[in-house]
Amino acid sequence: MEQLILDLSAYAEATGRSPQAVLRSAINAKWGTWDAWRAGRSSPTLSSVDRVRRYMAAHPPLREEAA
Template identity: 40%
Template sequence: MEELMNEIKAYAQARGIKPATVLQNAAALSGNTWDRWARNGAACTVITAERIRKYMSEHPPQQQEGASP
């Protein structure tokens, strides 16, 4: 889980967005999910982790939020 969270943090920083926004965009998770993961050490399912990684790979950091493709 720590590895996934580090990937999400790095991706979010590269995109200039919050990690919670990545979770909302990638897997329709609540805005509080990131805080729960960080605070409680909560985990996600393998399917959710795959969905998040797929989203990040399909939306590379060089595409800034609000920029046209």
């Protein structure tokens, strides 16, 4: 779980979005899901983890090309 939190945080920062917004796009998560995961009040299912990771792989952060 800790690794997912770190990966999702890094991905969100790289895309300029909030982790919750990424979760909404990836798995249609309800608002508050991210906070619950981080606080340990809730955990994702393995299916949700797989869907989030597939979403991040399919939508990589855009990198600025060197001029």
